[in-house]
Amino acid sequence: MSEDFHSMQSPQRQPGLEHEMDPAPDYAPRYPGSGRLSGKVALITGGDSGIGRATAVLFAREGAKVAIVYKDEDRDAEKTRELIEGEGSEGLPIRGDVGDKAFCQSAVEQTVEAFGKLDILVNNAGEQHAQEDPQDIEEAQIERTYRTNIFGTIFMTQAALSHLKKGARIICVTSITAYKGQDLLIDYASTKGAILSFLRAMASKLAPEGILVNGVAPGPIWTPLIPASFPEDAVKDFGKSAPLGRPGQPNEVAPCLLFLACEDSSYISGQVLHPNGGTPVGG
Template identity: 70%
Template sequence: MSDRHDTERPPQAQEHQPGDEHKMMPEPDYMPRYPGSGRLKDKVALITGGDSGIGRATSILFAREGAKIAFVYRDKDEDAEKTRRLIEEEGGKAIAFRGDIGDKSFCDEVVAKTVSEFDRLDVLVNDAGEQHMAEELEEISEAQLTRTFRTNIFGIFFITQAALPHLKKGDAIVNLTSITAYRGQPVLMDYASTKGAILALTRSLSKNLADKGIRVNGVAPGPIWTPLIPASFPPDKVANFGANQPMGRAGQPNEVAPAVLFLACADSSYMTGQVLHPNGGAVVGG
């Protein structure tokens, strides 16, 4: 893998969440590194936040592994169209849904239309999220707190509630939590709190669904080069993002997507309630 992303990342910022991938310099690595092996052949996967970042990389990888893809995105139409095209270039079928996963009726509609289009649902990946930097707790407004929790945790409840009637024995749910759930983050206190809630939900739901044969696991990335980064931090922080990790760099979305794939497919058939940690060498939860 080239290290151009670590040596040529200029200071940059974006004004709106969740950020535009096509405006990032350089663009993240999202393409899978290896040929597919049919690990999701004939499966249908629903992926939130699928237009960019980890969600895009996961969507493309799943398509390469044989899945049909439904993905949800907030409002970045250009990024979503590119993701759809990349899925189709892998030979996959794709449908995209534009909207807010914090809206329960939207989540119900997404699941209903996915099942109507593809006749089934086998894998749910809860990836969508947002974060907003605040130096002090008092800076976090009620509106920001509500918005962050509604997107990051309410949205997971809503879409998972809609999906569960269609999931069956052998199917999988993969939730994206974060290293911040384990270590905290002093300028992302509300975001880190939602990621802790996702971790607790993953463990709790895995026990609730174990007797039904539906596995629930999580992935807790460290610093990953996605549109959330220039949309969240000042330009100087973006330029050095990830440099404090043991491996000395930020990760790429296509370094996280294989962990999601592992938990989504039968390779992880004896795992539920667990979390994988692609984070550049940080030891957490030990």
């Protein structure tokens, strides 16, 4: 991947368009599948691009049928469906806003109707809006960011619960910002902290039912959110402050979600994995 990042679409509508990115994110799985999700059905929010796309393709390679929820990025969603089918699986794009509780219920119902069940829910959809001055964070921005990031996570989980059985997985994508903050993304970091607390609470609540709830807290990952959120001069240096000296790729995060979705993580719940380029975090 080139060292120089360009902002073909910066700043633009959230959550961003993968087909306009230069360079393109790397979503392709690195290894042949081994059937770790054979017979499973997954629903991934924000599945059209970025971490969601990489996870959808990896899950498909491992044998899962995959429904992807996306807001309105039709071209990216169709590409992801093609990639899922290229792995020999079945994909179902579902267009709508996760901040709408009725839509979340409908998305789960469409998934179950198409594939017969639901085994894995990945709450990945998110948006962020950079602001230099905390006083400039408008109420509408706070509402929108919270509605997508944490309301959507709760709504989708509520909709899925009646379909999840023992051994099912809920995986929430939080962020390094939940642990160390981000002074340009104060409302976003707050939602990611809320997601962290949510997954821990749900892990405790669902443990007696044998449903495992975990999370992934990515660091600087090259996804459509980045050129959609920051000016070009900031995008050029994106990720270089990480100890590894570069941004991560979506296919470097997706294996964490696969681990949490498959039987390899059968004794893990309420935990978070940290693909963040080497930044120590805790709490």
